[in-house]
Amino acid sequence: MKKIINQVENIVDEMLKGIVKAHPDHLKRVEGFNVLVRKDAPVAGKVALISGGGSGHEPSHGGFVGRGMLDGAVAGEVFTSPTPDQVFEGIKVIDSGKGVLLIIKNYSGDVMNFEMAAEMAEMEGIKVDKVIVNDDVAVENSTYTTGRRGVAGTIFVHKIAGAAAEEGMELSEVKRVAEKVIANTRTMGMSLGPCIVPAAGKPSFELGEEEIEMGLGIHGEPGTHRESISSADEITTHMVEKILSDIPFDEGQEVAVLVNGLGATPLMELYIANRKVAELLEERKLKTVKTIVGNFMTSLEMPGFSVSIIKLDKELKELLEKTADTPAYK
Amino acid sequence: MKKIINQVENIVDEMLKGIVKAHPDHLKRVEGFNVLVRKDAPVAGKVALISGGGSGHEPSHGGFVGRGMLDGAVAGEVFTSPTPDQVFEGIKVIDSGKGVLLIIKNYSGDVMNFEMAAEMAEMEGIKVDKVIVNDDVAVENSTYTTGRRGVAGTIFVHKIAGAAAEEGMELSEVKRVAEKVIANTRTMGMSLGPCIVPAAGKPSFELGEEEIEMGLGIHGEPGTHRESISSADEITTHMVEKILSDIPFDEGQEVAVLVNGLGATPLMELYIANRKVAELLEERKLKTVKTIVGNFMTSLEMPGFSVSIIKLDKELKELLEKTADTPAYK
Amino acid sequence: MLMNKEMFLKALELLSDRIIDSKELLNDLDTQIGDSDHGSNMTRGFTEAKKKIDMVKDKDFSTILKTIAMTLISTVGGASGPLYGTAFLKASMSVKDREVLVGEDFIKIHENVISGIKQRGHAERGHKTMLDAIIPAYEAFKESIEAGEDLKIASQKATDAAKEGMEYTKGIKAIKGRASFLGDRSIGHVDPGATSSFIIINAINDVIKEG
Amino acid sequence: MLMNKEMFLKALELLSDRIIDSKELLNDLDTQIGDSDHGSNMTRGFTEAKKKIDMVKDKDFSTILKTIAMTLISTVGGASGPLYGTAFLKASMSVKDREVLVGEDFIKIHENVISGIKQRGHAERGHKTMLDAIIPAYEAFKESIEAGEDLKIASQKATDAAKEGMEYTKGIKAIKGRASFLGDRSIGHVDPGATSSFIIINAINDVIKEG
Numbered sequence A, B: 001m002k003k004i005i006n007q008v009e010n011i012v013d014e015m016l017k018g019i020v021k022a023h024p025d026h027l028k029r030v031e032g033f034n035v036l037v038r039k040d041a042p043v044a045g046k047v048a049l050i051s052g053g054g055s056g057h058e059p060s061h062g063g064f065v066g067r068g069m070l071d072g073a074v075a076g077e078v079f080t081s082p083t084p085d086q087v088f089e090g091i092k093v094i095d096s097g098k099g100v101l102l103i104i105k106n107y108s109g110d111v112m113n114f115e116m117a118a119e120m121a122e123m124e125g126i127k128v129d130k131v132i133v134n135d136d137v138a139v140e141n142s143t144y145t146t147g148r149r150g151v152a153g154t155i156f157v158h159k160i161a162g163a164a165a166e167e168g169m170e171l172s173e174v175k176r177v178a179e180k181v182i183a184n185t186r187t188m189g190m191s192l193g194p195c196i197v198p199a200a201g202k203p204s205f206e207l208g209e210e211e212i213e214m215g216l217g218i219h220g221e222p223g224t225h226r227e228s229i230s231s232a233d234e235i236t237t238h239m240v241e242k243i244l245s246d247i248p249f250d251e252g253q254e255v256a257v258l259v260n261g262l263g264a265t266p267l268m269e270l271y272i273a274n275r276k277v278a279e280l281l282e283e284r285k286l287k288t289v290k291t292i293v294g295n296f297m298t299s300l301e302m303p304g305f306s307v308s309i310i311k312l313d314k315e316l317k318e319l320l321e322k323t324a325d326t327p328a329y330k
Numbered sequence C, D: 001m002l003m004n005k006e007m008f009l010k011a012l013e014l015l016s017d018r019i020i021d022s023k024e025l026l027n028d029l030d031t032q033i034g035d036s037d038h039g040s041n042m043t044r045g046f047t048e049a050k051k052k053i054d055m056v057k058d059k060d061f062s063t064i065l066k067t068i069a070m071t072l073i074s075t076v077g078g079a080s081g082p083l084y085g086t087a088f089l090k091a092s093m094s095v096k097d098r099e100v101l102v103g104e105d106f107i108k109i110h111e112n113v114i115s116g117i118k119q120r121g122h123a124e125r126g127h128k129t130m131l132d133a134i135i136p137a138y139e140a141f142k143e144s145i146e147a148g149e150d151l152k153i154a155s156q157k158a159t160d161a162a163k164e165g166m167e168y169t170k171g172i173k174a175i176k177g178r179a180s181f182l183g184d185r186s187i188g189h190v191d192p193g194a195t196s197s198f199i200i201i202n203a204i205n206d207v208i209k210e211g
């Protein structure tokens, strides 16, 4: 394992220090906690948004703290949900009295830890509510199981619900918008190879010279199945079709697209994939009003990418197009 | 070699199509050429800036086309300087009559091809001038050799000279500013492993499980030497010291920093390195007024990073702080 | 036989040490069907818990268990943090005012732990989680005690059942937790949480055996 | 003996094919001390050049060489594109109005090619570049022709000298081009550009040998 790190135990702390040093105008750290909040938190009269999860997904989630997106981001150990006390501290710091929306990705750990924090906040009289993001189409839907994972589509929740809060909407309204985003967002991911969780020190899985993992999440876990590598166009087509077959799209529907790198995929390759995504959506007569390409929700140094598509109505489109000013999204 | 690509011959073309699809508001492609230019090119009354080089450095250079930075970017094959006819076409499209500055990184190929393009442009009566970026401290200086490479510090030239042009400076003034940036910028890079040039299909070099390459450029070439991997702090200290010993810095000097990923290094690790860079500069009593962390000048999927430091005077600082609006830098 | 304070502290120390020693094993199991961190998570928690136990070792059973619970909740993270945190919290609530623990106490602990984990995680037996080790242990233990057998025997039977339950998770598909995203690919791997639960039960049994 | 139009076209075809066949070899050499693309660059250029030659093969020597030059300049890129482009352009200018080529023509071509490459790239002999194959070839050729030897002999001597010059690059440090950034680490590897130059000279010689 070769990584640019010092002691494995210090990774998260040192990373947070490095982020604050890089973006002193956008954010500050809650002293003694692994929590980043807006420089001007709490923002008076505004509903606050908090998100977070394990580390290793940078720029998620600290990179989206700033005007028009998140008020706070809580960082757990690498790929490990943060503990309730950390989340609770974040909630306390960002609440302006208008309430706090928790944006949780659908993992047992994230859900349980954030829920415990919400319970703690409620006990202190803070108004909190939550949404659970589950955009991953790779996992078949079932009421019996845990359900689907929350993956890169979470960025759309941060952006659009963030704009709603910035516009002055009440907590229940911001939650409604966030849930509309979740209901209309779908993501599919693939990978060319594993990543190495620093504390484990070993690759998360092994792939043959010609093998790829399809349908995988953002924690180095294996995907739904393996197949032989094919062309960028074939892979992308498979992913987009999986998404389009999961949620009905009418001709003329306006959409936004996120082609998200998992960490080690060159932007060159993401753009090559994006070319095909654009072509496929044009063929289906969908109208892409915004395209985002880059590393937004990563899985350490995993080579691979995901495609997210969100169906936009007038409200979501307007909120998506509002400016935001965060380290990783402007 | 596992990559998200189709036919190797089509990589550059498909990538450019994908960029244009992602950023239709910022840029357009010159039809029939591997040249991206500002959507509103030529910009009346403004000196135009053109840069470029081989592909594989994304977001360089197309990602920096937009208001306040480049007017045009020419993309060669992967790691191969673009040909003079391509550069010439770019010059013609962006020239508004105020002249064009060529920003060239110091490689024989880039220099020769851009120079030939400049000759062609002059023959057509277009006012052109050039600057050659050579920020890499890894290569010892010598008037006898080719000199030093141009690497990630080029971003500062794009940004600051771009702001100068946007402010309405004349060609000679923009050139003066660009040369001041070059004279005050230093970069040092390292890598944990090779990249694979698609057409070659093999790793650019091989490293042992515990080895790193120090002092390498952005084309997958080996560096100046190999050593055993050490901690992020030790590596970063070595790099920063190499820079600080190359150019005199007085206490209280204002600087800007770029911690640049080479493609496959997680942002997490870049931030960990940045924490140490900030600490070292504070120890030296240097004043960091701007820090940029991310993938800006990459080397395909190479794991590794570089540190660039620029000494700022009042003029450079003001120009650096002007807003820019490009796909990769805002 | 019964468990006194000395045995109680010894059990807590041993189970912490065993978890810490199993870090790599648990990470490796989690690499197969999860995100490679179960060993790191548990080790972080129990390393901290050991320090905290030392500070409250003169207090009563309930306080000690509550200290462990709060430490796990604030250091482990992931899915296992809230679950083991809840488990120890429920155990703490089950032993209020007790100065020694007998068979019935352990039955009560088991019952509260299981209902706490179920409440927090919404999982059931057969979902390929820690419950697949804990519930069989509870059933075997209860049956043994109710049949009038000694704590030593009941504890051994509970441990054997936990082991069997842990091994059983290898053959089933995950319904809850991160491994559930793998679908059928989760079959063929032992669940890391069931393994850590077995390790804990086994450590307690080793102390009871000797006592 | 002399080189007629038929031999001339044959030489151009053979040298193009030889370059294309050496793609991997040249990429591999460039991987050692450069950026792995010399073979790809040259192959791209000469594949295109072959098509263009076919379209102008009825024209005079100078036009054909100029066509190759312009094709290389607009397709090869990198350092080798402008340099080989310049080389063919200078060769083109050296054979204006010639219908066959004799020893003196080749001397003139060599001289112009060398001065063109030097002007464009500011390199000298011993800098570990294509010049280290071309200049020795020129010197051997000139000496042979001036000693009154036949074109066949002079061409063979030039080829042997080019080969020696190419091999000589292995032992020296690069001063110009991308390999110069490696400093001493460039020692021990043959220069890819010197190799492609040898391949071209050798292909021309093979046609002269047969002719």
Ligand SMILES: Nc1ncnc2c1ncn2[C@@H]1O[C@H](COP(=O)(O)OP(=O)(O)O)[C@@H](O)[C@H]1O
Binding pocket: A079, A080, A081, A108, A109, A110, C030, C034, C035, C037, C038, C039, C041, C042, C077, C078, C079, C080, C081, C083, C117, C120, C121, C122, C123, C128, C129, C130, C131, C176, C177, C178, C191, C192, C193, C194
């Ligand atoms: N809902 C749940 N109920 C009970 N146990 C669960 C649940 N979700 C996960 N687990 C247990 O937690 C273990 C994983 O813990 P850990 O790896 O530390 O957390 P994470 O899955 O968040 O990375 C699983 O092996 C499983 O036994």
Ligand SMILES: Nc1ncnc2c1ncn2[C@@H]1O[C@H](COP(=O)(O)OP(=O)(O)O)[C@@H](O)[C@H]1O
Binding pocket: B079, B080, B081, B108, B109, B110, D030, D034, D035, D037, D038, D039, D041, D042, D077, D078, D079, D080, D081, D083, D117, D120, D121, D122, D123, D128, D129, D130, D131, D176, D177, D178, D191, D192, D193, D194
């Ligand atoms: N200034 C120069 N003068 C002469 N030859 C040069 C010069 N620079 C580079 N070369 C030749 O070009 C070769 C490399 O060509 P190529 O790999 O195609 O271009 P690049 O170095 O731009 O990738 C070198 O091996 C060397 O022989």
Ligand SMILES: [Mg+2]
Binding pocket: A054, A079, A080, A081, A109, C035, C037, C078, C079
């Ligand atoms: Mg985890």
Ligand SMILES: [Mg+2]
Binding pocket: B054, B079, B080, B081, B109, D035, D037, D078, D079
């Ligand atoms: Mg090259």
Ligand SMILES: [Mg+2]
Binding pocket: C030, C034, C035, C036, C037, C038, C078, C178
């Ligand atoms: Mg886990």
Ligand SMILES: [Mg+2]
Binding pocket: D030, D034, D035, D036, D037, D038, D078, D178
């Ligand atoms: Mg090369």
